[in-house]
Amino acid sequence: MKRLCILLLACLPLTGMAEDTRKDNTHPRYLAGAVTYGDDGKVAFSQELNADGKSRDEIYRQMLEWANRRFQSKNGMRSLVSYANPETGDIAATVEEYLVFTSTALSLDRTRIYYQYLIHAGEGTCRMTLTRIRYLYDEHNKGGQKYTAEEWISDEMALNKKQTRLAPVCGKFRRETINLKDDLFEAAARVLQAAPTATAEPAPTVTAATPVSTPALSQPTATAAVPTATPQPAAAQPNLTADVVRNGRLTLTAANGECIDLPADSWGGCGELFGKPVVYLLIDNSRIAANALLSQSATYTVTFYPAGQTAPSEQLTCKPLSARPMSADELKAFKASADTSRQYTLYTGEIE
Numbered sequence: 001m002k003r004l005c006i007l008l009l010a011c012l013p014l015t016g017m018a019e020d021t022r023k024d025n026t027h028p029r030y031l032a033g034a035v036t037y038g039d040d041g042k043v044a045f046s047q048e049l050n051a052d053g054k055s056r057d058e059i060y061r062q063m064l065e066w067a068n069r070r071f072q073s074k075n076g077m078r079s080l081v082s083y084a085n086p087e088t089g090d091i092a093a094t095v096e097e098y099l100v101f102t103s104t105a106l107s108l109d110r111t112r113i114y115y116q117y118l119i120h121a122g123e124g125t126c127r128m129t130l131t132r133i134r135y136l137y138d139e140h141n142k143g144g145q146k147y148t149a150e151e152w153i154s155d156e157m158a159l160n161k162k163q164t165r166l167a168p169v170c171g172k173f174r175r176e177t178i179n180l181k182d183d184l185f186e187a188a189a190r191v192l193q194a195a196p197t198a199t200a201e202p203a204p205t206v207t208a209a210t211p212v213s214t215p216a217l218s219q220p221t222a223t224a225a226v227p228t229a230t231p232q233p234a235a236a237q238p239n240l241t242a243d244v245v246r247n248g249r250l251t252l253t254a255a256n257g258e259c260i261d262l263p264a265d266s267w268g269g270c271g272e273l274f275g276k277p278v279v280y281l282l283i284d285n286s287r288i289a290a291n292a293l294l295s296q297s298a299t300y301t302v303t304f305y306p307a308g309q310t311a312p313s314e315q316l317t318c319k320p321l322s323a324r325p326m327s328a329d330e331l332k333a334f335k336a337s338a339d340t341s342r343q344y345t346l347y348t349g350e351i352e
Contacts, residue, residue: 022179025166030175032155032163043149044131045181051192052124059192060089060121066191067093067119070184077112078289082259089121092257096289099135099176111173112136114289116258117184128188130181132258135173136288146288153177248313249305252281252290254297260290265337267302268346270316277351279318282326282335285343294347295323318349 021027028034038044051059064084071079071093083092094116101109116132133149151157153174158167166175250267253259268280279302283290294300297320304314328340338344 023175025171025175026164030166030171030178031159034178035149035153035155035158035174037150038129038131041150042131043133043153044129045178045185046127046129047185048125048127049189049192050124051126054124054192056089056121056123057086059124059126060086060091062191063119063121063126063188064091066188067091067117070187071095071117078261080259080261082253083257091119091121093117094258094260094289099173099180101172101176109172112139112288113177113180114292116256119188126188126192128185130184132292133177134288134292137173139286143286147173149177247307248309249307251303251305252293253301253303254293255299256297258293260293262290265335266290268335270351276321278321279316279349279351281347281349282331282338283345283347285345291345294320299352300349317352319352321348321350323347 024030035043036045038046064081067081071081073079077096077098079095079097080093081091082094083090085091096112096114098110099113101111103110112135114132114134114136115130118129118131120127133153135147135149135152136144137147138144152170155163158170158174159165160167166172248264250262250264251259252262262281262283266281266283268282271278271280281294281302283294285291299317299319301315301317303312303316305311306313324346326334326344326346331338331340331344334346
């Protein structure tokens with residue numbers, strides 16, 4: 001416990017600093033080397049905390065309780081603990097929230113940020129990683145601008161040529177992302193410093209594989225006809241009913257554990273394509289997280305939950321086949337209820 005207290009105090013200068021320091025565009029904590037990367041080439045901030053005297057199970061319970069409190073959907077933003085495995089000590093949260101750059105009585109400058117927060121509890125240790133970071137900025141102006149952390153907050157983009165200060169535009173994204181990372185890591189350290197909590201049952205989780213690096217989904221090279229009907233082969237959806245589709249809950253889960261809730265109108269149905277059972281998903285292009293998951297995953301799982309239930313009635317694991325932008329006419333032909341003023345992509349996946 002003494003070592004944990006010392007480590008926590010060491011972290012405090014990173015996050016417990018005065019507000020003017022957190023807005024200092026020349027502070028070393030924001031400059032060259034401040035943004036780090038994982039083995040998959042994605043921006044990834046990691047930190048390991050020592051929690052001497054605590055078992056893996058105790059650390060896991062404390063961190064799961066904290067994660068369920070911290071990562072909750074609110075104000076139309078979808079955040080949740082998408083994966084929790086007490087046997088391995090792994091927890092994953094999929095998060096959507098705001099980063100606020102400036103807020104005054106006359107103006108508000110902010111961006112949506114999407115990220116994945118990973119926790120691994122070990123014996124006397126806890127490792128945290130913030131990764132898969134994306135942004136949606138100025139969303140009320142023609143749908144906004146979409147950026148990934150890799151292209152937007154790198155040293156090359158977010159620092160001046162001499163690397164002595166943050167750049168005018170990209171720099172604020174880099175600064176506030178680093179501030180968010182430090183706030184999250186400090187909050188976790190404070191949880192581990194607290195007295196042990198009573199044993200609690202883990203929240204219902206979505207089964208997922210260990211995070212892996214996945215190739216990007218290739219776009220179709222040939223023009224294929226948009227399906228106008230969706231036959232329902234019994235083998236493809238043995239437990240799927242119209243009531244579940246209309247009134248239940250639909251989620252999309254990547255092989256790395258990232259999980260996203262989808263609106264019911266994203267479901268395009270099951271069918272056959274070249275003799276293969278397939279799933280169609282119709283995704284609004286403004287849903288950055290869902291489009292990124294489908295375009296970057298080697299496999300994904302579509303899960304259906306009956307209304308008011310936490311146990312799924314059906315899970316369809318799919319391999320991506322194609323991604324096709326839809327014209328207004330194609331969209332109307334495929335789904336009469338679709339809003340043709342918006343842009344959609346039709347994803348087709350082979351059911352495995």
